[in-house]
Amino acid sequence: MEARSRVLIVWHGALYPSYRKPFWILQTQYGWEVHLLTVPKWSQALPRRTRFESAADEPITLHIRRAFCKMHGALFFQPAFFRIFNRVRPDVVYVIEEPYSLMGWLATYWCKRRVPNLPVILYTYQDIQKTYPLPFRAMERYVFRHADRILVSHSKGGWVLERKGYAKMWDKLPAAVNLDRFTYKEPRYAGGLFTLGYVGRLSEEKGLDTLLWALTELSEDVRLRIAGDGPARFRLEKLARELGVYEQVAFLNAVSHEALPEFYHECDALVLPSKTRSHWQEQFGRVLVEAMACGTPVIGSDSGAIPEVIGGAGLTFPEGKPKLLADKIWTLMQDTRLQKDLSFRGRVRVEREYSAERVAKKLNQHLREVTGHACGD
Numbered sequence: 001m002e003a004r005s006r007v008l009i010v011w012h013g014a015l016y017p018s019y020r021k022p023f024w025i026l027q028t029q030y031g032w033e034v035h036l037l038t039v040p041k042w043s044q045a046l047p048r049r050t051r052f053e054s055a056a057d058e059p060i061t062l063h064i065r066r067a068f069c070k071m072h073g074a075l076f077f078q079p080a081f082f083r084i085f086n087r088v089r090p091d092v093v094y095v096i097e098e099p100y101s102l103m104g105w106l107a108t109y110w111c112k113r114r115v116p117n118l119p120v121i122l123y124t125y126q127d128i129q130k131t132y133p134l135p136f137r138a139m140e141r142y143v144f145r146h147a148d149r150i151l152v153s154h155s156k157g158g159w160v161l162e163r164k165g166y167a168k169m170w171d172k173l174p175a176a177v178n179l180d181r182f183t184y185k186e187p188r189y190a191g192g193l194f195t196l197g198y199v200g201r202l203s204e205e206k207g208l209d210t211l212l213w214a215l216t217e218l219s220e221d222v223r224l225r226i227a228g229d230g231p232a233r234f235r236l237e238k239l240a241r242e243l244g245v246y247e248q249v250a251f252l253n254a255v256s257h258e259a260l261p262e263f264y265h266e267c268d269a270l271v272l273p274s275k276t277r278s279h280w281q282e283q284f285g286r287v288l289v290e291a292m293a294c295g296t297p298v299i300g301s302d303s304g305a306i307p308e309v310i311g312g313a314g315l316t317f318p319e320g321k322p323k324l325l326a327d328k329i330w331t332l333m334q335d336t337r338l339q340k341d342l343s344f345r346g347r348v349r350v351e352r353e354y355s356a357e358r359v360a361k362k363l364n365q366h367l368r369e370v371t372g373h374a375c376g377d
Contacts, residue, residue, distance in 0.1 A: 004033040011096035017055040018178035025360035034060040105139035119370035127156040154305035176359035182293035197267030202230030207273035213322035264294035292346030
């Protein structure tokens, strides 16, 4: 019997079973022996300290090891990588870390020093052209020269790679949604209270002030549920009081990943009103595809990846324009046919573009190409 090809995946964000499902499919359907190196907890995610969640039927080999500097994605690294690399002897290494990050550089450098012909793939969410200070600039240049290819969250990331001089192959690989957990329900709004939802970090660039101002343009039948925490919470609560909409807004704590499908099902629409800043724009918007999978219509600003992620399956508005956002909400609220249409189109788009099965199939193709042999259909 022919031995399975081995892939070593490094990703500090693989904390939830739903996030790991594409890797399960790589092993169970495409014949890879998957080893995943991740962390027991991460302090940068939401909730503020997110712990690894195990699954009873986990088919892949997990290496859960502590990391240093886990408060920052660019600085963290896992010393266990070197030992695990030597033990696993992978045929390909997939590092879901930024090319300028310490972990991204360390993994690439180690692999190419130990096994020069070993394929290494990296991943980037970065979609704004930046010049990093040393040593990050030098680490990024090294990765650009030696990585076999880089995958991006959306097309603007590829444009940034090219502008920075990266000359090898890049391709889009979006975040995946587990459709077994994020199940579909048709909209049930038939008048009365119309509930908007927001999930994510409460920070200035997320544009929640735009959403609060939009509420002032709408009737009191529109309610807003904000699930998350962050440095802007006090300011947003104060603004809601000043605008006279505080009674329409529920500031919730961060919702657990397990409870997200229920949260989406309870909302008549999900809004992601992000604002572009000099150092940041929305890099994907996972909450959009999760809500779309659940059949919840979505409204997003035109910041970063949002229009590309939504496609024609939701509504968009110019960022920072509360009156135009209010117009979108009002239009959706008054048109039950539009609600059902966006609900259906959203689910279909997720099934075609963002399902764990679709993402695993595309990732398998990249792994096969860089290793030069087939590993399943």
